[in-house]
Amino acid sequence: MKYGIIKVKRAFLYEENGVDVVDEVFFGWSVMWEDEGEWIEVWTHYGYRGWMERNLIEEKSREWMEEREKAGNTYVVTRGFADVMRGARVQARMLETLGRGCFVEKMEETENGYCRVKLANEISGFVPEVALRKRLDSDRFLWGKSEERFFVEQGIPKGWSEEKFRRKVVECAKGYLGCQYRWGGKAADGIDCSGVVFMVYLMNGVLIWRDSDIREGYPMKAIWREGEEMCLVEERAKAGDLLFWRGHVGMYLGDGRYLHCTGHERVFGCRVNSLRRGDEDFRKDLAEALKVVGSVFS
Numbered sequence: 001m002k003y004g005i006i007k008v009k010r011a012f013l014y015e016e017n018g019v020d021v022v023d024e025v026f027f028g029w030s031v032m033w034e035d036e037g038e039w040i041e042v043w044t045h046y047g048y049r050g051w052m053e054r055n056l057i058e059e060k061s062r063e064w065m066e067e068r069e070k071a072g073n074t075y076v077v078t079r080g081f082a083d084v085m086r087g088a089r090v091q092a093r094m095l096e097t098l099g100r101g102c103f104v105e106k107m108e109e110t111e112n113g114y115c116r117v118k119l120a121n122e123i124s125g126f127v128p129e130v131a132l133r134k135r136l137d138s139d140r141f142l143w144g145k146s147e148e149r150f151f152v153e154q155g156i157p158k159g160w161s162e163e164k165f166r167r168k169v170v171e172c173a174k175g176y177l178g179c180q181y182r183w184g185g186k187a188a189d190g191i192d193c194s195g196v197v198f199m200v201y202l203m204n205g206v207l208i209w210r211d212s213d214i215r216e217g218y219p220m221k222a223i224w225r226e227g228e229e230m231c232l233v234e235e236r237a238k239a240g241d242l243l244f245w246r247g248h249v250g251m252y253l254g255d256g257r258y259l260h261c262t263g264h265e266r267v268f269g270c271r272v273n274s275l276r277r278g279d280e281d282f283r284k285d286l287a288e289a290l291k292v293v294g295s296v297f298s
Contacts, residue, residue, distance in 0.1 A: 013050025028103025136205030
């Protein structure tokens with residue numbers, strides 16, 4: 001196997017035909033692959049596979065990947081967008097604009113609320129510290145010794161309570177409200193339904209399956225299934241749990257409401273709807289078609 005990191009601020013993964021988009025990856029994200037070529041099939045650090053252009057990857061050793069994680073200075077961009085500046089001031093020249101989800105290496109130098117970072121393409125500059133947070137997820141699926149068990153054994157970040165985790169993922173999800181729908185997208189300027197919930201969980205330290213279903217070997221487990229009483233959904237689901245439909249997924253917020261990103265022609269973006277009849281934002285079609293409620297705390 002060969003290993004590397006994404007060296008551009010965004011790259012799409014495709015079906016083998018190179019036409020149909022299936023996923024999106026960002027600066028600093030890790031991948032591995034076997035066969036070389038202009039286009040290669042990669043495995044992402046969260047277990048998803050797709051085809052991408054080889055020239056968008058900076059090859060690294062497995063040992064480098066492990067050492068990067070142990071060093072603990074990888075940070076993730078949490079704002080929708082963050083400019084990388086030549087100097088630590090607002091008037092400085094802009095070198096690059098990063099989107100939410102990009103990984104950067106945080107350096108020790110700080111000044112005027114900025115910190116120096118290094119990007120995967122070796123560019124170095126200053127980013128507002130408030131736009132970054134320490135990376136909480138892991139690449140161990142790629143370089144660890146128990147890859148087949150990694151996802152189900154992750155757990156929430158050390159020192160976090162279930163209550164804190166649920167609060168954080170809901171806060172993070174609300175940051176995508178108003179974002180436009182983009183098939184296969186995971187960025188703040190375009191994202192799909194499973195992209196929202198995947199990114200929200202990733203930025204809070206838990207890697208779930210990237211698509212809109214519950215996959216064996218990942219931490220999301222069913223706590224309600226179609227055929228059970230609908231009233232049990234609100235009884236069992238808590239804020240931060242996921243609601244699954246056929247080909248669609250959203251996040252439960254509590255009080256019967258959920259956040260989702262839809263390509264519906266009257267919405268085409270991320271919004272909140274309700275499971276409760278009588279609420280102004282009730283979606284009858286979705287309320288009646290719910291298939292599964294999932295939780296990482298089942």
